Amino acid sequence: MGTVSELCVSSFQAFLCPTVLSSAPVPDDLTPEEQQELENIRRRKQELLEDIQRLKDEIAEVTSEIENLGSTEERKNMQRNKQVAMGRKKFNMDPKKGIQFLIENDLLKNTSDDIAQFLYKGEGLNKTAIGDYLGERDEFNIQVLHAFVELHEFTDLNLVQALRQFLWSFRLPGEAQKIDRMMEAFAQRYCQCNPGVFQSTDTCYILSFAIIMLNTSLHNPNVKDKPTVERFISMNRGINDGGDLPEELLRNLYESIKNEPFKIPEDDGNDLTHTFFNPDREGWLLKLGGRVKTWKRRWFILTDNCLYYFEYTTDKEPRGIIPLENLSIREVEDKKPNCFELFIPDNKDQVIKACKTEADGRVVEGNHTFYRISAPTTEEKDEWINSINQKGSVSVTLKKKHCQKLLFYTFYILLC
Numbered sequence: 001m002g003t004v005s006e007l008c009v010s011s012f013q014a015f016l017c018p019t020v021l022s023s024a025p026v027p028d029d030l031t032p033e034e035q036q037e038l039e040n041i042r043r044r045k046q047e048l049l050e051d052i053q054r055l056k057d058e059i060a061e062v063t064s065e066i067e068n069l070g071s072t073e074e075r076k077n078m079q080r081n082k083q084v085a086m087g088r089k090k091f092n093m094d095p096k097k098g099i100q101f102l103i104e105n106d107l108l109k110n111t112s113d114d115i116a117q118f119l120y121k122g123e124g125l126n127k128t129a130i131g132d133y134l135g136e137r138d139e140f141n142i143q144v145l146h147a148f149v150e151l152h153e154f155t156d157l158n159l160v161q162a163l164r165q166f167l168w169s170f171r172l173p174g175e176a177q178k179i180d181r182m183m184e185a186f187a188q189r190y191c192q193c194n195p196g197v198f199q200s201t202d203t204c205y206i207l208s209f210a211i212i213m214l215n216t217s218l219h220n221p222n223v224k225d226k227p228t229v230e231r232f233i234s235m236n237r238g239i240n241d242g243g244d245l246p247e248e249l250l251r252n253l254y255e256s257i258k259n260e261p262f263k264i265p266e267d268d269g270n271d272l273t274h275t276f277f278n279p280d281r282e283g284w285l286l287k288l289g290g291r292v293k294t295w296k297r298r299w300f301i302l303t304d305n306c307l308y309y310f311e312y313t314t315d316k317e318p319r320g321i322i323p324l325e326n327l328s329i330r331e332v333e334d335k336k337p338n339c340f341e342l343f344i345p346d347n348k349d350q351v352i353k354a355c356k357t358e359a360d361g362r363v364v365e366g367n368h369t370f371y372r373i374s375a376p377t378t379e380e381k382d383e384w385i386n387s388i389n390q391k392g393s394v395s396v397t398l399k400k401k402h403c404q405k406l407l408f409y410t411f412y413i414l415l416c
Contacts, residue, residue, distance in 0.1 A: 116147035135178025
């Protein structure tokens with residue numbers, strides 16, 4: 001019938017392939033010791049089968065956990081990507097709300113460096129919205145602006161090359177004050193990367209505006225009077241802390257812009273639409289002309305410490321811009337009722353720094369020593385005066401860089 005060894009082999013085969021067991025006969029002449037050994041083998045086999053089943057169950061459980069973990073991580077990543085996409089959309093519609101959404105959902109750290117990195121990468125972001133956020137005067141936004149500018153490397157670049165890189169990472173906003181903050185940050189960073197090129201950051205700041213103005217003058221068809229290199233050099237005399245910049249430097253900058261204009265990033269947004277979307281006040285008023293003393297009905301918008309006026313409410317570009325910096329307001333008597341005027345205190349003969357668009361499309365400096373305006377009712381007159389007063393007046397004298405900033409802004413309107 002077979003020995004114990006043969007039975008062991010048979011049992012092992014049956015263990016590997018249970019169908020074998022049924023074909024292996026069990027001898028009936030085994031001694032008690034052999035029967036005990038066979039029983040031990042059977043018991044051990046059963047224990048091994050139970051161990052194997054337990055291992056199979058554990059392996060199946062671990063496999064299931066791994067599969068579930070993978071699907072959970074995948075779901076988390078999908079959910080995170082959806083939230084990031086939602087945050088970008090919110091940012092493009094309202095930059096501050098978009099950033100807040102991303103922070104609240106742990107998609108962005110509430111630090112200037114992390115937000116600056118997010119804006120610098122710019123994936124899926126509207127470049128107009130980036131410019132609006134960076135230009136805000138809130139202290140935290142200013143920290144983000146400086147962290148954003150720090151991400152740009154301007155070492156060994158001339159000023160035009162650095163400006164090309166900088167202006168491609170966002171779109172300059174429409175508000176003069178925002179542009180001012182951003183260009184000051186740029187000038188500081190450029191001088192940090194290129195020490196010794198300019199006497200001061202103010203020099204870099206003023207020349208940067210002059211270059212952007214030159215770009216508009218040379219390449220915008222609405223500007224008929226194209227400046228020559230000699231005029232560009234003349235315009236920038238004395239800006240290097242009272243001294244002149246090397247003529248060769250200015251000629252090279254001029255030729256660079258003449259040969260290749262700045263590329264403005266394409267965007268779905270409209271700078272001026274963003275500017276006037278949420279004004280401090282708006283409405284129809286009558287404005288007295290400068291040279292020709294006639295009253296004209298204009299749609300006025302007060303925002304970001306500037307007064308803009310349009311011929312029609314549907315116009316996308318203002319006919320004129322009056323920065324309220326350094327101006328005061330008062331009620332005046334006139335043949336027209338409900339009058340008030342904007343003026344420069346203690347200097348009634350000084351022309352107010354402002355600009356307007358002529359009928360032929362030319363942008364020129366204003367010639368008003370005061371702006372006289374008539375409101376439809378006494379209540380509206382008082383509301384306009386209060387609104388303008390709340391913006392506050394700046395007592396400092398306009399510096400040359402502020403004048404050039406204003407001129408730049410008038411040219412920039414033509415680019416939008």
